[in-house]
Amino acid sequence: MKKTRAIVITGNGTNCEAEAAHACRLGGFDEAVIAHIAEILSGEIRLDDFHFLNLTGGFLDGDDLGSAKAQANRLKHAGVAGTGEKLVEQFTRFIAAGKLILGVCNGFQLMVKMGMLPGFDGDCLTQRTTLTFNDCGRFQDRWVYLKADPASPSVFTRGIGRGIYLPMRHGEGKFLCDGTATLERIEREHLAVLKYSGPDYGAATMEFPLNPNGAQHAIAGLCDPTGRLMGLMPHPEAFVHYTHHPRWTREELPEEGDGLKLFRNAAEYVREHLLV
Template structure:
């Protein structure tokens, strides 16, 4: 059985790294380390030593150039101390079967970096972007999301619905063209959709869809199913008492069910 070694990347405005690491440990990660981006480039951390990579939420670079844009540029052009481009390390990480989870700002980074949706397995080629919420304001509330059971995503296996908190100002998916959106739909790369809390069905209705993303997209995966990016925060629902319905006796599945699936996948793929 493989050991699950999780790397949580922080710095430059990220502020959910501790929650994300805590969620990974609760999910069964054998080793979980929070590291700064500079630790990777300086060679103090060896990316090949890990098999689960988490890009947490926060306000990366203050979103000054658009959500995740500056972070994506940093990863695209940076190299390690010995001159190895970080994109080369990331590609090798994926080739070894590693899993990647991007949450909120981390999702924005993955999209801007071109790791999602990766149609035709064209990684590091931007195909969609994320922009301002339709509401024109920061949205901070709990939402219900519906899992696409036809998706190849390993994180969402055997899950139907989740209640999760959202807290973002730029969460609306914008594909480069209608053909891109059509392929994302037909190839089942939509992993999660905002859902009506009464019917459980995908919805475009505000506030259940907090940002106006087409097809109610709340999260995307890649064709391998080993990369997941989502705007809601699964790491922030790591205990039943986190849920606003706790005192009313509501006991929905924890958000860390996504990370538990990731851990099970890695342990079963030595």
Template sequence: MKPKVLVLRAPGTNCDQETAYAFEVAGADAEFMHINQLIEQPSATQDFQILCVPGGFSFGDDIGAGRILASKFTSRLKDTIEEFRAAEKLVLGICNGFQVLIKTGFLVPADATGLPVTLTWNHNGRYDCRWVNLKNAGSDSVFLRDTESLYLPIAHAEGRFVVRDAATLSQLNSARQIALKYVNPDGTNGQVPFPHNPNGSDENIAGLCDESGRVLGLMPHPERFIDRTQHPRWTRQPDEISADGLKIFENAVGYFA
């Protein structure tokens, strides 16, 4: 079966077209839907197997990255998303989409004192666009099956993953939710200084999944590496290099095979 992907658009979404294209290259059918339309007609999600919230600056990120789109989800689409997840379908949030998934609490729910995790301003306070080395942190993420290390670009100002306390971190660890970590170019973990951990994220965390492994949010942009000429050093490399980003989309499609 060729899965159908709903690529969500909102005011300020700007990675929608290349993300849809990446899904198509991986073998899915992708369609765009505006958040206004989805709120008007939530049942439309029933026709889709994958929901993707792509990168961009939803509502300008004017009051915190992903915040307003997240509030639309929690106030208007909570049940829809719950049904979608209960049907064992897939959800992918990339960059701004990850920020949205975090701020909805869909990945790590809020407790009495609020959300225990967030994505906030990079340690150096600036937007940063660069390629980073990542490793699969051993989660059950469907999207990361059979991947070990990935080389992908980041492009964000608010990508620093922060946990409130040690208890939150150990909870994430024991639920196997930590999906991707920034690593040094030699693949080592532990001390990962700037620019290898580009934003100062706690525990070098670059991506998080839910407990089921079917919802993934990540700061890097897999849709920006599905062709060899997108690699920053492709002119130094042999012709047959594989594109790390494509694997994530292929895994999503493969899940429905």
């Protein structure tokens, strides 16, 4: 029987690879491989052998040129040893093959800065949006309520009811578009999958700290029109068990955390569509 295979890229400052791989396994992937970028650039590991790519949290290159900028540059220009191809070609081939990519926090920043999101019209290399410094001017670690858009094409959020509760941990999470046309299209096509809201998952909010960074339209997560590429600032891999919840000692909670749903959906999608 064929196996569902997830890959988590690490190296140069990625920090959440272990828990992302753990979430993939809990979510139902048969395999979750943590691959150092050096092993991909050396050709030892190829993206083509996987179904689900995790670009996860951290501080790529220290976010020294702005979050994830240096890695975006590296992925676009670095070559894979012994193949004559650039790494970016593995990415575009992966996307063209209808596979899944989830960017979390620094990974979302990377997707946005490479242009993988919002990925209008299949163009995954033109940057139209960004994630920049929080309005409060500081890194923040706090939990946020994320209202889900039920009409979104995202395969990751299927079946999520009104919303999910997750931790955010970033200094550069303020979502901005290059203009109103981009923002309008994102809204029109329901690509803003998750928005910061109050505990009732009602209206989106611009109020700190519910909206911890001042993101435009309170956008916390974004997908491409196919729904197969998604990024979000909060960390789904950091809430897969009730003990992750900040109030687990005082609330009756189900065994599984809200974030696990994204990985379950990914595994299910892979089994249904990519294992042929």
